[in-house]
Amino acid sequence: MHNHGLGSWMSKRRLKSPDKVALVFDGRTVTYGRLADDTDRLSALLWSRGIRKGDAVAYMGENSPEFIQTMFACAQLGAVFVPVNTRLAPPEVSHVLADSGARLLIHDLEFAARVANGVEAGRIAHVLLTGDGAPGIPGLDTLLSEASRGHADAAVTLDDPAAIIYTSGTTGRAKGAVLTHGNLTWVALNCIVDYDVVSTDTALMISPLFHVASLGMGALPVLLKGATMVLEKGFEAGRALALIEEHHVTMLSGVPTTYQLLADHPAWAETDLSSLAKLTCGGSAVPHRILNAYEDRGLHFSQGYGMTETSPGATSLSPDKTRSKQGSAGLAHFFTDVRIADETGAMVSRGTVGEIEISGPNVFRGYHNLHEATAQAFTSDGWFRSGDLGYLDADGYLFISDRLKDMIISGGENIYPAEVENLINDIEGISGVAVIGVPDERWGEVPWAVVTVREDATVTTESVRAKLDGVLARYKLPKNVVVIEDLPRTASGKIRKADLRARFSR
Structure with a gap:
């Protein structure tokens, strides 16, 4: 196997657990064997359209098996996956397509108008539609059924770029954070260690996969471990509660708003939530009202802190520390380190506020085609400067004080x-x-x-x-x-x- 990155995952899962359910989507199940076969077909299709190692492939669509297939098909070829936020306006989409240099775009039909200008102005040579396609234009369902089953593969190392994830820039235009195969592998390992992901887990994915948190800390650890993911196009509280009960969901991730909407739904009290064992929350601290509502049901949160540039996890607060370390973002992830520096770059003592700096194999290498911004993002000894202010308490737990970037x-x-x-x-x-x-x-x-x-x-x-x-x-x-x-x-x-x-x- 020449591919040492994400591109090797599906073929290895096909060997180890071919009949295990990988995805549940829209009332159907997809085994790891089928997911690997479809990924092979898609990589062969991309190869036939001229995609080679280093080429960027953009994807704009809701959560679906095709999103997962495209990501791993790109990884097999050594191509760079560029997920596009489906909530962006046309000029923002155009910027992502042009800046990434995408050579091929796969998108849901409903986003045709939003990508049109970007396709016309960019370097995109091929546009493919998901699902059934459009009148006279076959979609991936047809194209993959006709594609070669041959396994297209490339020599890939953990240092090669796997994805470009766009993050809103402090000076206006979104910047593309280049995440390597190693970055995404290590953030998945951090989650497996710190959140105890196991192969018997069933994770409900209600957050969009184009967000790095859903991708790096949701989908990837689940698929690496060989667990099952219930994949939803979007979030509706009543449906999510029904799916938790129906599929005996053990893992759920979201932001405080997600959990509030679940707890406020009329079906909350009557839904069987006994299977839920792992709740993770990011974006901001969980308010007391939500903590109380979940603790009343015997449920507890892991909370954390991170950003696109750290793939995204940097710290996590375990459920048993939710109350004793109230307000903390937790400890550094297992394979990650966090320190605090003053305005001169010198390390400060525990309890002193300074800039949060992060190091580890999950930290990105830089911004796409932005050498000056990349240089400014790192210290002279290679730590990422988060732009956020915080302090470490006596036990090493991180507390966020303010945002230098006003985000x-x-x-x-x-x-x-x-x-x-x-x-x-x-x-x-x-x-x-x-x-x-x-x-x-x-x-x-x-x-x-x-x-x-x-x-x-x-x-x-x-x-x-x-x-x-x-x-x-x-x-x-x-x-x-x-x-x-x-x-x-x-x-x-x-x-x-x-x-x-x-x-x-x-």
Whole structure:
């Protein structure tokens, strides 16, 4: 076997557990043997369309077996998988397709209009449709049934790039984090060790796989271990509760909003949740109300901290520490290290706030075609600079204090204010803008735009949202636009966002 990366996983699973159910999707089951066969056919199909080692293949679609097949087919060829967030607006999609240099795109039919401009402007030579395709255009169901069963393979090492995951940039445009086969393998191993993933687990996947957390810490450890994944296109609380009971789900991951919606659903009290053993939550700390609701049912959370650049897990807080270490993001994952540095780069003592720095085989190598940004992201001795502030307590548990980058996390989605601010600044009548996160009971926090306007100009929430709609993903649109006379600034002219957050978060 020349392939030492993710591309070897399916063939090995076919040998070890061919009849084990790998995926449950839309009322049907897919065994590891069938998943491996379909992956082989897809890799052969991609090869026939000219995809070779190092080529980027983009995928824009909801959760499905085809998503999994495409990822592993790319890995077999040494191609680079580029999952595209289905919530992005057309200009954002175009940027991802162009920046990644994708040579082939696979997408659900419903996203045809959103990818059109990006396909036309980019380097994409082939476009394939998932499922049944469209009138006169065969989809993957037909193409794979006609494809060669030969196993297309390439020499791949753990240091070769496996995926480019786009993360919203602090200066506006999304940056592509290049994750290697080693990065994704080690983050899966971290999860297997720290979350006790076993082959008898059944995981319910209700979060979109284009998110690195769902991919790196959800799908990959489950498939590496040979467990079963119940794959859902989207999240609906009542259906999720029914699936937990029907399939005796043991593992569930999500963000606080996910768990709140489950607990608030009318079927919550009557649903049999006795099979659930492993709940993981990311994005932000779990509120007391949700903790109480789950603990009343005998359920406990693992919480954690990470980012796209760490594939994404950096730390985890085990369920037995949820109360005694309330508010902590936990300890560094088993194969990962975390330290705290001051503004000069020197290490600080326990309990002292500084920048969180991360090291380990799960940490990415850099941003795609952004050498300066990559250099700035690492210390001289190779640790990743998170841009977040925090401290380690006496026991080594990490506590997050603030975000240097002002990132907003709304319902598990990362929103970088600069990206939104750049567009709002171009709206007629607006003379200044600051986008901040304001606490929200359902979403954790939501973006607000605080603006100043020119004389005689009229600016409303509706007018701003209308200008941005179709340009930005809807979750990035400000939920409220507040007009004030002057934005508070430092002596150097920088907007004091902390002052605005304090004023509008009451």
